Amino acid sequence: MDASTPNRLSIKKDCFWGGERREISNQNPNPNPNPNPLQSYGGRRRGKGLLVVVVCGWRFFCYLFFGFLLVSCFPPSFVSASPPTAIFGTSPPPINPGRTGGVVVVVVISVSVVVLVSVMAIFGCLRMKARRRAVVEGEGVEVVVAGEGEKGSAAAAVAVRRFSREEVGRLAANFARSRVIAYGGFSTVYLGKFTDSTLAAMKIIDGSSERLQRIFRQELEILLKIRHDNIVKILGFSEDEEQGALVLEYVSNGTLHDKLHSSKTSHLLPWKNRITIAVQLAGALDYLHEHCDLQIVHGDLKAANILLDSRLNCKLCDFGSAKMGFSSTVLPPSSRRMVQMIGSPGYADPHFLRTGIASKKNDIYSYGVILLELITGLEALSPDNNVRLISKVGPVLKDASKVAGMVDRRLAGEYELEEAMAMASLAALCLSDPPSLRPSASDIIQTMKNCVSSVTFPSSTDKML
Structure with missing residues (x-):
C-alpha cells in the first residue's frame, strides 16, 4: 500500500445481533477532494x-x-x-x-x-x-477494532477511544511544558493523566501540511491493526485540521538508547536483560513481518524507538515511517529522489539508500546495528566524529576470537562469552550486503533458541494480545 494514498476506514454493522465491527479497507475515497478517513470512527452520537x-x-x-x-x-x-349466519339467503357450508x-x-x-x-x-x-x-465515559466514542494475531486467527477486539481536542488538552494539562517527555521530528510527546490517575503518552503531531496529516493517518491505521506484547499499544486518538493526537500506553523506564548511552543513567543494563531485549525485539519484528494479514515494515528501527517498562521489557514504538502491505517496492532511478527516508543515521540500510528498494530486510539491517549496540554499549553513530558503529567493529565480526574485546567493558566480565559470540555472528548476518543473505526475523529467533540459554523463549501466541 502506498503511504501517499489516503485510506478510508470502513464500518460494517450488524444491528440484529447487536454487534459492531469496524474494519480498515484500502479503498480510496472518491469524489471528496479532502478525505477524512477517520471521520467514520468518530461520527456524531446523534447521527x-x-x-x-x-x-x-x-x-x-x-x-x-x-x-x-x-x-x-x-x-x-x-x-x-x-355460528355462521346466512348471507343473501344462502347458508354457508358446514x-x-x-x-x-x-x-x-x-x-x-x-x-x-x-x-x-x-x-x-x-x-x-x-x-x-x-x-x-x-x-467509555464523557464525550469519547467507542471504536471497536481487531488487533491481528497469527494469520488465520482472530485476536480479541479492543476498544479504542476517540477524544475531542479539548479532552486531549485537559489530559495533557493544556500542553504545559512541564508535561513534555519527548520530542520527535514533527511531534511532541506529553505525559497525560486520566481522572483515575492512569498515565498515558500523548503524541501530538502537527497537521499543518498534507504530508504530516498523511503520516499521522498512516501511523494511526497501523497501530489500530496490530496488537503485540512488545509493541506500544494505542488507547485513543484525536484528529482535526490543525493537529492529530495519538494516546498511547505510558512506558515508564525510558528508551534503550538512554539505558545504554546516557550519562544520566545510574544503573547499567545487565547482560541478561540485553539478550532478553534482543529476543523480544526479534519477536516483534517476526509478528510485523510474517504474522499480520498485511505485512508491516517498521522503517525506523533504532534504540531511541525501543521503550522499556519497569521490568526492562521492550516496547517498539514510532510507526510514522512504517509501510504496510508490500514485500518490496522497486522504483525507477528518476523516482528514487521521491522515496521517503527509511531509517536514521547509523541505522539506515545502505542498500536502500543506494537503490531505493524498500523491504523487510531494511528492518533486519537496523536490528543488526542494535545487536552491536547491546554487545558493545557504543552508539550506532558516534557523537564525537559521526563514525558508524559498523565501521568500528566490522573487522572484529570476521574473527570470533576477538569478540571478547568488543563486549561492553562496563559489564566487568559479567556476561556469557558464548552468547556474545553467537550474537556477534548473528549481527554480522543481519548486516550482510546484499540483503538476500540476511536472515528473516523467524530465522533470528530460531538461531537464538539454539545459542542462548539464559533467556526463556515464549511462544509467539503468548506475545500477542
Whole structure:
C-alpha cells in the first residue's frame, strides 16, 4: 500500500445481533477532494443513534409484515366462536372442526414466530446501546477494532477511544511544558493523566501540511491493526485540521538508547536483560513481518524507538515511517529522489539508500546495528566524529576470537562469552550486503533458541494480545 494514498476506514454493522465491527479497507475515497478517513470512527452520537433506530426499526417491521403475510395465506384468517349466519339467503357450508383446529395452530405458531423475532431485534438494539454506554465515559466514542494475531486467527477486539481536542488538552494539562517527555521530528510527546490517575503518552503531531496529516493517518491505521506484547499499544486518538493526537500506553523506564548511552543513567543494563531485549525485539519484528494479514515494515528501527517498562521489557514504538502491505517496492532511478527516508543515521540500510528498494530486510539491517549496540554499549553513530558503529567493529565480526574485546567493558566480565559470540555472528548476518543473505526475523529467533540459554523463549501466541 502506498503511504501517499489516503485510506478510508470502513464500518460494517450488524444491528440484529447487536454487534459492531469496524474494519480498515484500502479503498480510496472518491469524489471528496479532502478525505477524512477517520471521520467514520468518530461520527456524531446523534447521527449514529438515528441510524441504529432506522435500521433496527426497518428490520422489525419487515419481520412483522412477513409474519402476518404468512398467517394470511391460510384462510379463514380468524375463526369466530358464534355460528355462521346466512348471507343473501344462502347458508354457508358446514365447518370442518379438524380444519379449524389446524388453522388455529398455524395462527398461534406464526404469531409466536413474529413475536420472537421482534423481541430479538429489540434486544439487539438495546444491547448495542448498552455497549456504547459501558465502554467509555464523557464525550469519547467507542471504536471497536481487531488487533491481528497469527494469520488465520482472530485476536480479541479492543476498544479504542476517540477524544475531542479539548479532552486531549485537559489530559495533557493544556500542553504545559512541564508535561513534555519527548520530542520527535514533527511531534511532541506529553505525559497525560486520566481522572483515575492512569498515565498515558500523548503524541501530538502537527497537521499543518498534507504530508504530516498523511503520516499521522498512516501511523494511526497501523497501530489500530496490530496488537503485540512488545509493541506500544494505542488507547485513543484525536484528529482535526490543525493537529492529530495519538494516546498511547505510558512506558515508564525510558528508551534503550538512554539505558545504554546516557550519562544520566545510574544503573547499567545487565547482560541478561540485553539478550532478553534482543529476543523480544526479534519477536516483534517476526509478528510485523510474517504474522499480520498485511505485512508491516517498521522503517525506523533504532534504540531511541525501543521503550522499556519497569521490568526492562521492550516496547517498539514510532510507526510514522512504517509501510504496510508490500514485500518490496522497486522504483525507477528518476523516482528514487521521491522515496521517503527509511531509517536514521547509523541505522539506515545502505542498500536502500543506494537503490531505493524498500523491504523487510531494511528492518533486519537496523536490528543488526542494535545487536552491536547491546554487545558493545557504543552508539550506532558516534557523537564525537559521526563514525558508524559498523565501521568500528566490522573487522572484529570476521574473527570470533576477538569478540571478547568488543563486549561492553562496563559489564566487568559479567556476561556469557558464548552468547556474545553467537550474537556477534548473528549481527554480522543481519548486516550482510546484499540483503538476500540476511536472515528473516523467524530465522533470528530460531538461531537464538539454539545459542542462548539464559533467556526463556515464549511462544509467539503468548506475545500477542
